[in-house]
Amino acid sequence: MTAASDLAPSYDLVVIGGGPAGLAAASLAARAGVSTVLFDENPGVGGQIYRAITTTPVADRAVLGEDYWAGAELASEAKASGALIVNGATVWSLDPQKIVGVSIAGKARMIEAKHVIIATGSQERPFPIPGWTLPGVMTAGGAQTALKAQGLVPSGRTVMAGTGPLLWLLAAQTLRAGGRIDAILDTTPWRNWLQALVHLPDFALSPYFAKGLALLREVKAKVPVHRIDRVGAVGKEKLSEVVFASGGRERRLPADLLLLHQGVVPNVNLANAAGVEHVWNDRQLCFVPVLDADFGSSVPGIAVTGDGAGIAGGTAAAERGRIAAIAAVRALRPEATLPDTQAIRQKLQREEMGRAFLDWLNRPAESFRQPEGETLACRCEEVTAKQVRDMARIGCEGPNQMKAFLRCGMGPCQGRLCGLTVTELIAAERKMTPAEVGYYRLRPPVKPITLAELASLPISEAERKAVER
Template sequence: MSVDHLTRIESFEEVYDLLIVGAGPAGLSAAVTASELGLKVLLCDENASLGGQIYRGVTEASSAQKACLGRDYAAGAKLIARFAGSSSSYAPRTAVWSVLPLGAGAREENGLEVGISLDGAARVIMVRNVILATGALERPFPIPGWTLPGVMTAGAAQIALKTSGLVPNGRTILAGTGPLLYLLASQLIDAGAPIATLIDTTPAGNRRHALSYVIDFARSPYGIKGLRLFSKVHRHIRVIHGAHTLAAQGRDRLDEVVITHPGGTERLAADLLLLHQGVVPNLNLSLATGCNYGWNETPATFSPDIDEWCVTSIPGVFIAGDAGGIVGAVASASQGEIAGLSVATRMGRLTEAQRDALAVPVRARLKNALRGRAFIDTLFRPAKAFRIPVHSDAIVCRCEEVTAGGIRDAASLGVVGPNQMKAFLRCGMGPCQGRLCGLTVTEILAEEHGISPADVGYYRLRAPVKPVALKELAALPKTDAAVMAVTGFLEKQE
C-alpha cells in the first residue's frame, strides 16, 4: 500500500470522504489516522514536497543539513514515511482556494464544495469533511525600513537553509523575539554563517509575568532544549537584550540597523536583517469558510474557535495544529490524530466510545507537548511598540504601500473596522489578502478608538483566498442556471 500521487487536475476524483489542507505535522498525522480507519483521503499542499514549514525538505536533506538543522527536524522523516505507506491520495503544488458548504437541497454526505488549482488549471470537487491544517504565518513586524532589500523574515531564511542549503554570506543581524529566532541563530552558527548580532526585543516585564509558568516549562520537552539553545547562542555571538526601538536604514538597500536599548543608541552595519516576532495562525482559509473566531490576548492574535475534537462552527470543517492556535510541531501531530478520529466518528467508522478510547494515549502525548506553552506564549509576547508602529510613515500594508499614518487618519474619520476602512484605503486588498497587515491594522484601529481588538475584528475574507488566474475560473464547469444568469441565453447543442 502506498500513497497515490496526483499531478494532473483531471486525476482528482469527484468526491472524497476527507480533504486535508496542509502537509505539515497535523495534516500528515490526520491523513494517516483517517486512511487507516478506511476513509478516502486527499491531502493537498502548495509545496512540492511533504513536511510543511517545520519539516520542509527533510526527505531530500543531506546528513550535513540534518546535523545542522537538529534532531527535531530530522524526526519529521518518520512521520512522512508513515504517510507514504498509507492509502491516501496526495496532491503537491496544489492550492485550495475555496471551501464552502453546499447550498440548500444538497445531499448531506457531499457536505462541502472545494476549489482547487494545479498547474494552471482549476477544478471544483466535493468532499464530506475538511481538516484545515494550514499552519502558521510569521507575525507582521512593521518597523521603519522593513521593506528595504536586505530585510527579510527569519522564516524565509530558514526555508532557504532547509530547501537549498543556502546561508547568508554578509554581515547578518537577527532581530525580534521568540524561540524561532534563537533556533535559526543556532542553525546558522552551525552552518558557518557570519552572524554579527542578535537583537532581542523581548520586553523585560514579560519575564516577571512568565514566572508563574516556569515550573511547567522546566518539566516540559522545551525546558532543557531551550536552555541549551539560549546558552549556545550567547556563547557564539553578541546578543543585545532589551531593545525598545529598531529601524532598518539605507538608500537603495539595507546599510545599517539602528537600535536603542538600555545601554544607549547603536548603529550596526549590516548586509542582511532577519526579523521575527513569533508566529500566528494562518486564518485566511478558515475565516473565508465561515468559521467563528476570537481574540486571544496572551499571544495577541486571532484564532478560530475549536473544541477538544478540533470541531469548528461549520459542520464538516475541522482545524488541527497551528492553524487553530500555536502549539508546536509535536502537539500539532497529536491534534492531527484527534481530528482524524473525529472525522472517522462523524462518518460512522467509529463509535464515540471507540473514538474516546483511541484518543486516550494521543491526549497524553498532547498534554505533555503543551506543557510549557503558557510560559513560551507569555515570555515571548511581542512588545506593543513592535506590533503597532509608532512612526506614521512606517508601511503597514506592503502590497498597497499604506502607512500607519494613513490608517490613523482613516480612524479619525470614524473608521472603526478593517472592512469599513477599505472604502477609504486599499489596505488588505493586495495579493497577500491581508496576511502581512491584518493584525497590525486591527491593533492600530483598536488603539485609536480605545477598544479591544476583539471589538474591531479582522478582515472579512472571501474565496478565492489565493490568487487564481481568470482563465482558470472561466474554464470551470458551469450550470445552465449560472450561464443563463450571466448571458441571458443558452447555446443549443447540435
C-alpha cells in the same frame, strides 16, 4: 504527479496543508479506510517545520537537529497510508458547503468533501518596523526555509532581530551550518518575565525547557546579543544598515541581511473565508478559531487543527491532527477501528505544557506591533501606520471599513501581513479591545488565481445550455 484532471469529483475527507497536523490527520484517516486527499501548495510535504523533509540538501543531521528529522517518519507514514497526497496544489476557496477550490499546475477544480480538516498552520507575526519592506530584510522563518529546502545560509553581514524560540533555533542552525550572524537584537521586553514567571514550573517540566536553554547557550557563546527596544532598516534601494536603540542610545550596524521574527500566529485566511468563527486570544495576541475538543469549528464538518487552532508547536500539531482525524473518521465511517484517543490527548497535554510560559515571555512589545508614523502597516498597498491611525481617529471603526477607505488588506497578500496590525492600531486609537474591533472579513480566492485558471473549471452540460445565447 497528480494533475487536476486526475482528481475525483468528491472525497470523504479533504485535508488542507501537509505539515505535521495535516500529515498525521491524513494518514490516520486513510488507514481507517476513509477516502482521503491531502492538498499542499509547497513542492514537498513537511509544512514549515519539516520543510523539504524528503528532499533537503542539508546532509549533516546535526545542522537542523533531531527535532527536524522527526518529521521524516510522519512523511513516510502518510505516504504509506493510502491517502492521496498532492503537492503543488493550491487551495484557494472553501465554503460552508465544503466545496474546495483547488488549482494544480494552472488548472482549477472544485472538489466536494464530506469533511474538511484545515491544517494550514501558522505564519510569522507581522513585524512592522521602519524599512521592513526593503530588499535585504526577510523573516527568520524565510531564511530557515531557504536553509532546509535549498541549503542556503546567510553569508553576508547578517543581523537577526526579534523574540521567540524560532529566532534562537535559526541562529543555532545557521551557525552550525557555517553561516554568518553579526548580531542578535533581542526585543523581548524585560517585564514579560513578570507574567511568564508563574508558568516557569510547568515549562521546566516540558521537553522544550532543556532544549531552549541549550540553544541559548550555544548561540550566545558565538554571537553578540543586544537587548533593544527600537529597530529599523535603512537603505536606499536595499538594506545598508540596521539602526537600533535601547533606551535613548542609538546604534548602527552595517548589514546586508536583516532577519526579523516575533513569533508565529495562526494562518486564518482559509478558515475565515469559509465562515469559521474566530475569537481574539489575548495571551497569543492573535485571532484563533472557535473550536470544540475535537477541533471541530463553528461550520459543521470543518475542523481546524495544528497551529492553525492556536500556536502549540510542531509535535503538538501532529497530535492535534490525529484528534481531528479521529473525529472525522467517527463521523464518516463509524465502524472503523481507531487508536486510543485518551492516549493521544495525554501526549498532547504534555506537549502543550509550558506553552503559557513561552507565550507570556515572548509576547512582542506594543511598539513592535503597533507602528507609528510613516512605517508601512500594509506592505501590498503601501498604507502607513499614520494613515490607519488617522482614519481610526476620525471615525473608522473597523478593519473592513478601513479596507474600503485605504485599501489596506486589499492587495495580493489579503491582509496576511497587515491584518493584526490594523486591528491593533484601530483598537489603540479608539480605546477598544482587538476583540471588539474584530478582523478583516476575508474573501475567496484566499490565494489569487488567474482568469485562465478559473476559466479552466470544467463546466457542466446544464450550465453550458443555460448560457447559450
